[in-house]
Amino acid sequence: MLQRRKLGNQGLEVSAINLGTMMMPDNDESVHTIHGALDLGVTMLDTADLYGEEFMLGRFGGNEKLVGRALKDRRHQAIVATKFGVTHAQGPKGDPAYIKKSVDASLYNLGLDYIDLYYQHRPDPNTPIEETIGTMADLVKQGKIRYIGLSEAPADLIRRAHAVHPLTAVQTEYSLWSREVEDEVLPVLNELGIGLVPYSPLGRGFLTGQIKTYEDLPEDDYRRYYPRFQGENFTKNIEIVSLIEQMAMQKGCTPAQLSLAWLLAQGEQITPIPGTKRLDRVQENLGALQVTLTADDLAEIERISPKGVAAGSRFGAF
Numbered sequence: 001m002l003q004r005r006k007l008g009n010q011g012l013e014v015s016a017i018n019l020g021t022m023m024m025p026d027n028d029e030s031v032h033t034i035h036g037a038l039d040l041g042v043t044m045l046d047t048a049d050l051y052g053e054e055f056m057l058g059r060f061g062g063n064e065k066l067v068g069r070a071l072k073d074r075r076h077q078a079i080v081a082t083k084f085g086v087t088h089a090q091g092p093k094g095d096p097a098y099i100k101k102s103v104d105a106s107l108y109n110l111g112l113d114y115i116d117l118y119y120q121h122r123p124d125p126n127t128p129i130e131e132t133i134g135t136m137a138d139l140v141k142q143g144k145i146r147y148i149g150l151s152e153a154p155a156d157l158i159r160r161a162h163a164v165h166p167l168t169a170v171q172t173e174y175s176l177w178s179r180e181v182e183d184e185v186l187p188v189l190n191e192l193g194i195g196l197v198p199y200s201p202l203g204r205g206f207l208t209g210q211i212k213t214y215e216d217l218p219e220d221d222y223r224r225y226y227p228r229f230q231g232e233n234f235t236k237n238i239e240i241v242s243l244i245e246q247m248a249m250q251k252g253c254t255p256a257q258l259s260l261a262w263l264l265a266q267g268e269q270i271t272p273i274p275g276t277k278r279l280d281r282v283q284e285n286l287g288a289l290q291v292t293l294t295a296d297d298l299a300e301i302e303r304i305s306p307k308g309v310a311a312g313s314r315f316g317a318f
Helices: 028-040 062-070 096-110 129-142 155-164 185-192 203-208 231-251 255-264 279-290 295-304
Strands: 004-006 013-015 044-046 079-084 115-120 145-151 169-173 195-199
Touching (some): 028 062, 028 279, 079 096, 096 115, 096 129, 129 155, 255 279
Parallel strands (some): 115 145
């Protein structure tokens, strides 16, 4: 059995490394990858109502439908996490009417009777978080969702939300490249017993060592528009990745495995969701569970890639 971890203090247990499905196209290879991940012991699949190839056309639910198709006859193997709260044109929303509409749409797209972990994707500045979480708590009572989470929420909002109904997890970007969460959010999560689900744990592919030049990115790749992949920032960041590659070689693992092992070492409540389209990448990522980092290793990683070292902003906000 794949190593498990408790995600928060509300009773949810998941595999130590899980699977983000955001970038998966709706095809048979993606279904094969999801099936393979489940067979390897991955338990949690992370999606959202806005993920999918037709989001820019204002159509939601494409990625949820893919996950639902993959889970036909396999519901018992998966913990399903999805999100609501980012609209196509109106920005974040978290009012009761929108939440009720969104959860029913997600249940329909997924083909499920309930959602295991339901996140607000981004805080709604026009709706008090107490109102949003109160509505989500009602969904728990109704059996439509089991656990509540927030995504990209600041520390003060997490405290206010948790006071209304216990949160199970907070999702945010966290990696050797993006460590802002360590300043305020992670201490609050540790204090309150809330799990952390890092997305982009491999720096949007930078930390895999597979990207050597800007031209390695396809012309339609969204990362071309991210500051860390441009100009002098790219050059500086590649130099840091080369040092991570050298250390990974010494440890007998890949840069991706070293990066994920470092992330897992930051706390027992941390369960990253590296995204991929390919089963061989899932297998590589799970190999991080076999990488042991000593105190000296962690100190060396800190020297190579200290907090704030990445050049350029992470460009993660909507």
